[in-house]
Amino acid sequence: MAAASITAMPGNAIAQPAAVARGLPDFTDLVEQVGPAVVNIRTTEKIAARVPTGGMDEEMLEFFKRFGLPTPQMPRQQRPQRPHDEDGQSSRGVGSGFIVSSDGYVMTNAHVIEGADQVLVTLTDKREFKAKVIGTDKRTDVAVLKIDATGLPAVKVGDSSRLRVGEWVMAIGSPFGLESSVTAGIVSAKQRDTGDYLPFIQTDVAINPGNSGGPLINMRGEVVGINSQIYSRSGGYMGIAFAIPIDEAMRVSEQLRASGKVTRGRIGVQIGPVAKDVAESIGLGKQQGALVTGVEAGSPAEKAGIEAGDVITKFNGKAIEKVSDLPRLVGSTKPGSKSTISVFRRGGNRDLTITIAEVEPDKVASTRKATDSDSKTKLASAQQLGLQVSDLSEAQKRELKHKTGVLVDAASDAAARAGLREGDIILAIANTEVSSAKELEAVLAKADKAKPINVLFRRGEWAQYALIRPNR
Secondary structure (H helix, E strand, O other): OOOOOOOEOOOOOEOOOOOOOOOOOOOHHHHHHHHHHEEEEEEEEEHHHOOOOOOOOHHHHHHHHHOOOOOOOOOHHHOOOOOEOOOOEEEEEEEEEEEOOOOOEEEEOHHHHOOOOEEEEEOOOOOEEEEEEEEEEOOOOEEEEEOOOOOOOOOEEOOHHHOOOOOEEEEEEOHHHOOOEEEEEEEEEEEEEOOOOOEEEEEOOOOOOOOOOOEEEEOOOEEEEEEEEEOOOOOOOOOOEEEEEHHHHHHHHHHHHHHOOOOOEEOOEEEEOOOHHHHHHOOOOOOOOEEEEEEOOOOHHHHHOOOOOOEEEEEOOEEOOOOOHHHHHHHOOOOOOEEEEEEEEOOEEEEEEEEOEEOOOOOOOOOOOOOOOOOOEOOHHHHHOOEEEEEOOHHHHHHHOOOOOEEEEEEOHHHHHOOOOOOOEEEEEOOEEOOOHHHHHHHHHHOOOOOOEEEEEEEOOEEEEEEEOOOO
């Protein structure tokens, strides 16, 4: 490609670089290449399990259900019955999918087949097959089906990590049941965070109900994503669509094909983002990492020595740029394996070895209420910040499973503005761990009163940071 030139102009005017003429992409060859591997998916359910549709198209009903939109209601006498066959099956919904291997494995979205009693796959040559559900994973919205056929056209799987913002992409699917419909657009953004395990590809490709589960294809004819969601305020396409990166989907697919389920790693922490002012105050500098706000008792994290208030900056040598990076990296690690976690704690970095556990059903954390201490300490420096504190009793330390900390008896002025309140447990202040009211007072006495003072405190089961800005 020839370099742009700059043409001399009279006077002091400077010409802009000559525009490079580019033609619009031609998708015809890609459609012929990939189209035969894209399938239509139709699901049915027994009439006993049906829900009145209010006269809506099945495809539109699937759309409203998927995105949590209210379903328009009709008077009961106007609600038509769903068409059904002699076996008592009722048509339920329609979606898309694509063949990933010539022996009949098909990928689609988990939500496309959720609750279905029967899944039917129709090829572009009009052959229809009853599909067996090999496995589904709701966390990533991926499902794998198997049809009894061989010699099928299969897609080429690409590398979604190589996608660039602005790159042309194409979708093939069955919007509103219209089979083999082709739309195109560009990659609008990458790594859109909408879930613990799913950094979406954002595009402006026109996606509508029925496109779900179909492939997102690059200009090399490779599948780089599975079309899954749209953003809409009207119930229709509004220029923003989301696709599951194919590398994430294939990792899930391999596990589903091997065992019918997906196994993920966990370490047993509650995490949150690191605010910019907190990062500066604790000496982290750059706003990065995942702030540990709670550690589950008996978890791998507790056994490894991770503490509330730590900032996890790396996992197995990979930097944690934002909080959502950590659950994805941990989740993709095999349970039972040993990993290295780098944490930033009170001004210093340290590496910890941790054994990854397997994800289990979410637990509801119990809340503990700190009881009043027998003795309350009123100290000058603390009072200047609006803090009244006291030592934790031995019983409280046992109950909280914490050897250090100071109980907040009252918070006003600067401390209250920072978010502290009665019952909170101060674990560290100004990057210094404290185990008594006198230690807290000693740290505050040395602190620069002209600068915000960072406080790591625990409330209930979780820990978080606050910045106390002294009164001027």
